[in-house]
Amino acid sequence: MRTKRSYLSVLVVVALLMTLFSSVGSVAASPKESKMQSYVSAMQPGWNLGNTFDSFNLNAPNNGDETSWGNPIVTKEFIKEIKNQGFKSIRIPITWDGRMGGAPDYTVDPAWMDRVQQVVDWSLEEGLYVMINVHHDAWMWLRTMPTNHDEVLARYTALWTQIADRFKNHSDKLMFESINEPEFLNVDITTQLELLDEINTTFVNLVRESGGANGDRPLVLPTLYCNDEKVRVDSLASTIAKLNDPNLITTVHFYGLWNFSINIGGYPKFEADTIKVVDTLIDNVRNAFVSKGIPVIVGEYGLLGWDVSDGLPEHGEMLKYIEYFTSKAVENKLALMLWDNGGRFDRRTLQWNDPELYDQIMASLKGRSSTGESDLIFVRKDAPAQDTLVPMHLNGNKLTGIRAGDYKLEKGKDYELNGEDLTLKASFIAKLTESAALGEVAVLKAQFNKGADWTFHVLYNDTPVLQNSEGTTANFAIPTAFNGDRLATMEAVYAEGGNAGPDNWTSFKAFGQTFKPSYATNEITLTQSFFNKVNDGTVILKFHFWSGAIIEYTITKNGTSITGTAS
Numbered sequence: 001m002r003t004k005r006s007y008l009s010v011l012v013v014v015a016l017l018m019t020l021f022s023s024v025g026s027v028a029a030s031p032k033e034s035k036m037q038s039y040v041s042a043m044q045p046g047w048n049l050g051n052t053f054d055s056f057n058l059n060a061p062n063n064g065d066e067t068s069w070g071n072p073i074v075t076k077e078f079i080k081e082i083k084n085q086g087f088k089s090i091r092i093p094i095t096w097d098g099r100m101g102g103a104p105d106y107t108v109d110p111a112w113m114d115r116v117q118q119v120v121d122w123s124l125e126e127g128l129y130v131m132i133n134v135h136h137d138a139w140m141w142l143r144t145m146p147t148n149h150d151e152v153l154a155r156y157t158a159l160w161t162q163i164a165d166r167f168k169n170h171s172d173k174l175m176f177e178s179i180n181e182p183e184f185l186n187v188d189i190t191t192q193l194e195l196l197d198e199i200n201t202t203f204v205n206l207v208r209e210s211g212g213a214n215g216d217r218p219l220v221l222p223t224l225y226c227n228d229e230k231v232r233v234d235s236l237a238s239t240i241a242k243l244n245d246p247n248l249i250t251t252v253h254f255y256g257l258w259n260f261s262i263n264i265g266g267y268p269k270f271e272a273d274t275i276k277v278v279d280t281l282i283d284n285v286r287n288a289f290v291s292k293g294i295p296v297i298v299g300e301y302g303l304l305g306w307d308v309s310d311g312l313p314e315h316g317e318m319l320k321y322i323e324y325f326t327s328k329a330v331e332n333k334l335a336l337m338l339w340d341n342g343g344r345f346d347r348r349t350l351q352w353n354d355p356e357l358y359d360q361i362m363a364s365l366k367g368r369s370s371t372g373e374s375d376l377i378f379v380r381k382d383a384p385a386q387d388t389l390v391p392m393h394l395n396g397n398k399l400t401g402i403r404a405g406d407y408k409l410e411k412g413k414d415y416e417l418n419g420e421d422l423t424l425k426a427s428f429i430a431k432l433t434e435s436a437a438l439g440e441v442a443v444l445k446a447q448f449n450k451g452a453d454w455t456f457h458v459l460y461n462d463t464p465v466l467q468n469s470e471g472t473t474a475n476f477a478i479p480t481a482f483n484g485d486r487l488a489t490m491e492a493v494y495a496e497g498g499n500a501g502p503d504n505w506t507s508f509k510a511f512g513q514t515f516k517p518s519y520a521t522n523e524i525t526l527t528q529s530f531f532n533k534v535n536d537g538t539v540i541l542k543f544h545f546w547s548g549a550i551i552e553y554t555i556t557k558n559g560t561s562i563t564g565t566a567s
Helices: 003-028 036-043 076-085 111-124 151-164 189-208 230-243 271-288 315-332 357-362 426-433
Strands: 047-049 088-090 130-135 174-179 219-222 250-256 296-301 334-338 375-381 388-394 397-403 413-417 419-423 441-446 454-461 470-472 476-482 487-494 515-518 523-524 537-545 551-560 561-566
Touching: 003 515, 036 250, 047 296, 076 315, 088 111, 088 334, 088 476, 111 151, 151 174, 151 189, 174 441, 189 219, 189 230, 219 296, 230 250, 250 271, 271 315, 296 397, 315 334, 315 357, 375 388, 426 454, 441 551, 476 515, 476 561
Parallel strands: 047 088, 047 334, 088 130, 130 174, 174 219, 219 250, 250 296, 296 334, 375 454
Antiparallel strands: 388 419, 397 441, 413 419, 441 454, 470 561, 476 523, 487 537, 515 523, 537 551, 551 561
C-alpha cells in the first residue's frame, strides 16, 4: 500500500522531469528564421545563365557579345521558360572587362549596361530572384591587387558605383554579388583573406551609401575563391560580424571531389571520400553561417566532368552524387544554383540534354530519392540462368513497381525485394537474353512512393576484346569489341616501373582527357594529351570495365610512332 509520502515523491519526480524536458526542448528548438534566410529559402532552386554575359572574346571588337561562347542571344521568352522549368532564381554572371573605359572614370559601355538591365528586368518580371555580379574580372584584373592595390581598388569602386546607381531603384528581389571566385596573386592565404575583407567591406559600404533601395538590398559576399575550407568561411564570418549588416548573404561554389568529378586516381564511383567532401562543405558553412542566422547560397554547383566527355562521371554514379548533395544541402538550408553553360538545358531546343538529371534535382529538393548501387546490371553470356542481386539504397522510400517499357514486372514472379536487396528472377533474365545480341537488352524503371525513378540498364555481356593497332601520338585508337561492357577507367605504368602519362602521382588516368571509349565506332582512343607526358618505351595499360573485367594492353612509343599489342 502506497503512503501519502510516496505519492508526493512521485509528483516531485514528475515535476522535475517535466522541467528537464522543457529545458531540453528550449535548447534544441531552432532559432526563428532570419529575414535573409527566408529570402534565400524562397530562391530555391536557382539556375546560372552561364557562358553568356560572362563570356568574352579577346579577338573580337569590344571582347565580343553574349553569344561569343556559343550560346544564343537571351530572349524574354527564354527567361520565361526558365521560370516554367521550376526555377525560382537566376544568377547572371557578368564580365565587365573590355566593356568599360580607362582610368580615372572606368565608364561602362552604356549599351552593355542597358542590355544587362534588359535581361535583369525580364527576369524580375517573371517573378525570379536575380543575382548579378562582377565575374571573370576576378582573374582578369582584380587578382593583381597585391602589386597594383590602388588602381584595382579604384577600378572596382568605379564599377560598382555605376552598377549600384543603375539598379538602385530596382526591387529587392535583385541582389548584388561582390565578386566571383576571388583570388590574389603571389601572396599567402593570410594576405589574400585580408584583401578579400577589404574588397567585401568596400563593396558593402559603397552600395549602402548609393541611395534608393540599395540601403537594405540583399548583398552576397564570397569566401576566398568561393571555397568552403574552414579558414576561408571563418574569415568571411569575421567580416560579416564586423559589418553588422542584417541583409548579407554568403556564397560558396561546389563541384564535388575533384578525383570523382573527372574520374581520375581510381575514383569512378560515388563512395566514401566523395561523400565526405559533401559533408565537409555542409558542416563548414552550417557552423560558420547558417547556425548564426546568416544564409548560404551555393552560387554554382555541378561536376567538372560534364564539360570534358560524355559519360563523365558514369551516369548512375553522377545521379547518386546529385541526389545526395542536393537533399543534404536543402536539409541544411543551403540554396542551390545549378551552373549551366548551355550543356544542361539546351537553349535552342528548350529541352534538357539529360532529363534524368533534371528529374533527380527537382525530386531531391523535396527529400531523399532511392537509388541503385549501380544503374548497370550485367548478365554474362553463356552463364547458366540465375537470380541476379541488385543492391538498392531506398533512403526511407518504398518500391512501388518496376517497368520494362509497357510491361510491369510482377513481384514474386519477375523480382523480389528483401530489405534493400532487389533480386531479378532467373526466369525474367532468361527472357531478356533469349536470342539477344550482346549489348543493352532492357531498360528498367524502378518507381517509388517518393522521389525520382531509378533507371537500370541491363547489359548482356562477354569479355571485351582489344586488337593490335598502329598510329601516332596525334592519332591512335585501339579497335575494341566491347561485347556489351562499358569502360570505367584506365591505368598506365611503364614496363620498367613507375606511372606513365600526365598526373603521374597515380596510375589511374583522367577519363576523357587521356582516353575515350567510343561504343559507336568500337574503339578506345588515347589522346595527344596522354602521349605528351609519356616517355619513349613500353607502357602497360590496364582497362577496367564496369562488369569487373580487367584487360591488359601494351603500347610502345618511339618518338611520335605508337604500336599497340593486345595481351
